[in-house]
Amino acid sequence: MSAAARILIVDDEEFVRESLAELLRAHGHEVATARNGNEAVQWLESHRCDVILSDLRMPRADGMSLLAQARRHDARIPIVLITGAGTVQDAVQAMRQGAFDFVLKPVEPDALLRLMNRAVEHSRLQGELAGLRTSMATWRRREALIGSSARMQRLRQEIERCTRARSVLIAGPSGSGKELIAREWHLHGPRAKEALVGFDPLRDVLAERALQAEGGTLMLLNVGESGPALQLELARLIEQGEVRSAAGGTRVLHLGIAALLKQEPGCADALAALRPELRAALGGARIDAPALREHLEDLPELCAHLLLHASGPDQRTTQLSEEALAELREHEWSGNVDELRNVLERASLAASPDAPMAGLQAENLREQLRPLASRPAESSGGELTRLLEFNLRRNVDARERELVIGALARAKGIKKEACELLGIDPRNLGYYVRKHRIRDAEWSR
Numbered sequence: 369m370s371a372a373a374r375i376l377i378v379d380d381e382e383f384v385r386e387s388l389a390e391l392l393r394a395h396g397h398e399v400a401t402a403r404n405g406n407e408a409v410q411w412l413e414s415h416r417c418d419v420i421l422s423d424l425r426m427p428r429a430d431g432m433s434l435l436a437q438a439r440r441h442d443a444r445i446p447i448v449l450i451t452g453a454g455t456v457q458d459a460v461q462a463m464r465q466g467a468f469d470f471v472l473k474p475v476e477p478d479a480l481l482r483l484m485n486r487a488v489e490h491s492r493l494q495g496e497l498a499g500l501r502t503s504m505a506t507w508r509r510r511e512a513l514i515g516s517s518a519r520m521q522r523l524r525q526e527i528e529r530c531t532r533a534r535s536v537l538i539a540g541p542s543g544s545g546k547e548l549i550a551r552e553w554h555l556h557g558p559r560a561k562e563a564l565v566g567f568d569p570l571r572d573v574l575a576e577r578a579l580q581a582e583g584g585t586l587m588l589l590n591v592g593e594s595g596p597a598l599q600l601e602l603a604r605l606i607e608q609g610e611v612r613s614a615a616g617g618t619r620v621l622h623l624g625i626a627a628l629l630k631q632e633p634g635c636a637d638a639l640a641a642l643r644p645e646l647r648a649a650l651g652g653a654r655i656d657a658p659a660l661r662e663h664l665e666d667l668p669e670l671c672a673h674l675l676l677h678a679s680g681p682d683q684r685t686t687q688l689s690e691e692a693l694a695e696l697r698e699h700e701w702s703g704n705v706d707e708l709r710n711v712l713e714r715a716s717l718a719a720s721p722d723a724p725m726a727g728l729q730a731e732n733l734r735e736q737l738r739p740l741a742s743r744p745a746e747s748s749g750g751e752l753t754r755l756l757e758f759n760l761r762r763n764v765d766a767r768e769r770e771l772v773i774g775a776l777a778r779a780k781g782i783k784k785e786a787c788e789l790l791g792i793d794p795r796n797l798g799y800y801v802r803k804h805r806i807r808d809a810e811w812s813r
Contacts, residue, residue: 372396373488374415378408378422378434379450388421391477392484405429409437417445418491419484424451424459424470432462439466443583444494446487450475464620466582493580513545513552514673515666519658523549526655531557533653535606535625539639540657541632543706547587549657550626554585559624569594570802574601578611578621585624591646592629592638593807602627603645633659660701660708667696674709675716769804772797776811 375397379385382403389399400415402408406429408422420438424431431449438445446468451459459470468487471480513520527549530536536553538546547566554564562584567577570593578586586605594602604610606627609620627650631638639647671688688696701707771790779785787794800806 372398373418373491374398374400375484375488376400376402376408376411376415376417376420376422378402378405378420378426378431380404380423380426384423388475388480391480395481397484397488405431405434405437408434409441412438412441417442419468419487420445420447421484422447422449424449424455424462432458432465435462435465435467444491446490448483448487460617463617490579513548514669515663516669517663517665519663520666523655523658527553527556530653530655535627535650536653536655537627537629537639537650538655538657539629539631541659541702541704542630543704544657544659545705546628546630546657547589549655550585550587550628553626553655554587554624557585557624559584569598570805574598574605575611575619578605578623579619581623582621583623585626588625588627590630590805591627591650592641593805594646595808596643599643599646603643603649606646606649631656660704664697667693670705670708671696671712674712768800769806772800772804773806773811776806781808781811 375392377385377388377392377399378401379388380403385401385403389401392399400411400417402411404426405422408420409429411417420434422431422434429437431451435447435449438447443466447466449459449462449467449470450473451470452473456470456472459467463470468490469483471483513524530553536550538549538553540546540549551564554560563581564585564587565577565581566572566587566589567574568589569591588602591599591602601612605621606625609622610618611621612618629638629650639650642650668688671693675688696708696711703710772786775786775789778789783797784794787797790797792800
């Protein structure tokens with residue numbers, strides 16, 4: 369059973385109201401009742417509610433009218449409708465307009481309790497999201513875009529220009545801050561007070577994440593790693609706001625969408641590799657995340673910001689010497705700002721106790737940059753093994769990933785044969801594919 373909740377029951381028949389109230393109270397819930405939609409709305413003006421259970425057909429203000437007014441009052445409250453067989457189409461239409469679900473008459477107690485538990489859990493999650501939003505101001509100060517160069521000024525202008533768009537494509541190389549740009553786009557737009565929810569195509573269920581983002585923004589991570597079927601679903605969500613649930617029903621959601629796409633310099637157009645439907649859906653507003661090499665003049669500001677948060681509460685090292693900055697300017701930065709953050713964190717930890725006074729020196733950084741500069745490029749034969757410093761876990765992970773790709777390639781994608789080559793249980797193959805984010809294109813080429 370889910371945690372106890374406050375549930376409002378709305379029905380014009382007293383016997384139905386009291387029977388449902390008795391059932392829910394017996395399972396630990398606090399229950400209030402109303403005879404029609406107008407009474408329910410008046411009650412909502414002075415009371416908190418976790419879930420609304422309402423008859424669809426009532427005199428005066430019916431379930432559809434209550435749905436519209438309750439969502440204006442608080443769109444996070446799940447609304448479950450009770451309907452007869454002859455009004456199922458109306459109930460489906462109500463779900464398209466934001467109802468959580470519906471239950472058929474005569475109401476079967478166990479089925480209703482399962483549905484109400486789902487609705488209560490959904491309400492709880494929405495409450496947690498609302499709580500997280502209260503800390504957004506602090507989070508925003510920490511994560512704001514850093515840099516005053518012409519390129520960063522242009523990036524801010526691009527974000528501002530796109531804020532009224534319902535969806536935006538954010539393309540750029542690895543480590544360039546695409547997620548941060550998506551957050552800034554969300555915070556500067558009309559959905560800033562609502563949730564920003566991430567969706568990872570390799571781990572998450574689209575319908576669940578989209579429902580959590582209702583009214584806010586859904587951030588599509590690594591959209592280029594989505595399979596063909598998922599890309600079609602994403603195109604439908606972006607263009608029509610429709611998402612298909614596991615049960616087969618369709619919901620129309622009102623949310624913004626930020627699609628993140630990895631586009632490395634000098635590589636083939638990543639957008640062209642997507643399904644035509646998704647390319648068309650993403651053909652509107654676009655923001656390009658700059659590589660770090662495009663705004664090296666921001667290095668002093670970036671380093672000061674990153675060191676401030678890397679140094680922890682003891683403020684161990686927050687400065688760089690001029691020689692150290694010169695060393696950083698000469699580096700290639702193929703990993704962009706993420707690589708810079710990692711280098712500074714390691715250098716800060718390895719610095720001497722006197723570093724806070726003198727700042728990080730060039731020699732502190734050379735020790736961290738040397739392993740990066742010595743990494744060999746991937747060979748033309750497709751070898752994936754790299755020199756990953758002297759880090760056992762990273763080297764083991766890299767070798768594990770290489771072996772899984774090699775087995776899939778040799779087995780031509782036949783999972784049973786690949787598992788026999790790897791010596792693992794076939795049920796575990798999916799885990800390794802998700803763990804290492806292995807795409808079909810990596811073993812089928």
